[in-house]
Amino acid sequence: MYINTGLSLALLSSATNTIACGFSMKPLVLVNQHKNVASLEIGTHFVASNSFQAKHYNHMDDMNIITRYRGGGGGGGGLKSITDSNINASSTKRSIGDTLASLWAAGGVVMILAKSIKRILPIALEPFGKAVPVPLSNFQLGAYVAMCLWFAYVEGYKGFQLKFSPLVVARAQTIKPFNGSPIHHTLLAPFYAMGLFHATKKRKIVSWSVTTGVAVIVAAVKRLPYPWRNIVDAGVIVGLSWGSISIMVEWVKAALLGKDITTDPALPDAKA
Numbered sequence: 237m238y239i240n241t242g243l244s245l246a247l248l249s250s251a252t253n254t255i256a257c258g259f260s261m262k263p264l265v266l267v268n269q270h271k272n273v274a275s276l277e278i279g280t281h282f283v284a285s286n287s288f289q290a291k292h293y294n295h296m297d298d299m300n301i302i303t304r305y306r307g308g309g310g311g312g313g314g315l316k317s318i319t320d321s322n323i324n325a326s327s328t329k330r331s332i333g334d335t336l337a338s339l340w341a342a343g344g345v346v347m348i349l350a351k352s353i354k355r356i357l358p359i360a361l362e363p364f365g366k367a368v369p370v371p372l373s374n375f376q377l378g379a380y381v382a383m384c385l386w387f388a389y390v391e392g393y394k395g396f397q398l399k400f401s402p403l404v405v406a407r408a409q410t411i412k413p414f415n416g417s418p419i420h421h422t423l424l425a426p427f428y429a430m431g432l433f434h435a436t437k438k439r440k441i442v443s444w445s446v447t448t449g450v451a452v453i454v455a456a457v458k459r460l461p462y463p464w465r466n467i468v469d470a471g472v473i474v475g476l477s478w479g480s481i482s483i484m485v486e487w488v489k490a491a492l493l494g495k496d497i498t499t500d501p502a503l504p505d506a507k508a
Contacts, residue, residue: 369462
């Protein structure tokens with residue numbers, strides 16, 4: 237009786253403890269699980285937040301790099317500005333070189349003409365000097381004026397202004413010392429501009445024929461007696477002076493004012 241009663245009490249006590257432990261431990265486990273989940277969620281959010289911030293900072297760095305590359309931001313111009321600066325410097329160098337080369341070509345022709353003018357000017361003015369051998373007669377004075385007008389129109393206007401001067405300037409503008417022009421084109425630019433070489437066959441024939449013809453005429457005029465040599469030389473000076481001025485005017489309009497050149501430079505066909 238006592239044994240059964242004690243056994244029953246022991247079983248009842250054990251069951252009660254088990255039930256009590258069941259009710260008391262389960263909330264603890266649930267609480268711990270919630271805490272773990274909460275901690276995991278917080279940790280995940282923290283990692284995700286840090287990842288977002290890292291990506292954000294990386295994105296900002298990328299934007300700064302791109303901004304500096306494009307020339308903005310605090311990069312002081314960046315690679316694009318440096319590249320643009322180099323391109324502009326190179327373009328300016330080529331432009332100045334081309335202008336100087338064309339000036340040498342056109343100016344060199346003018347120098348050749350000016351040298352001829354300087355050489356024959358004293359002869360042309362001799363009839364009006366103090367030590368004049370014989371004063372000019374009215375007929376000779378009329379011939380003097382007529383010769384000057386004839387050379388002004390035929391040589392100065394039709395020969396130089398309408399034909400030769402535009403040709404010289406057009407060919408001078410084709411000299412590009414920093415863009416493929418051979419060095420001898422630049423060194424011999426005045427003769428290149430006159431069409432004596434590196435020109436079409438027709439242009440070279442005309443240029444050399446005129447040059448040779450002028451030399452022959454000059455030699456013949458030297459043999460003329462006074463005052464006819466002086467009269468012819470006066471006309472030549474007017475024509476050469478007109479031509480020199482027209483060449484420089486054409487060059488200024490083309491090289492400095494940017495006027496389009498319509499004259500054919502008579503360059504030879506490019507070799508295949």
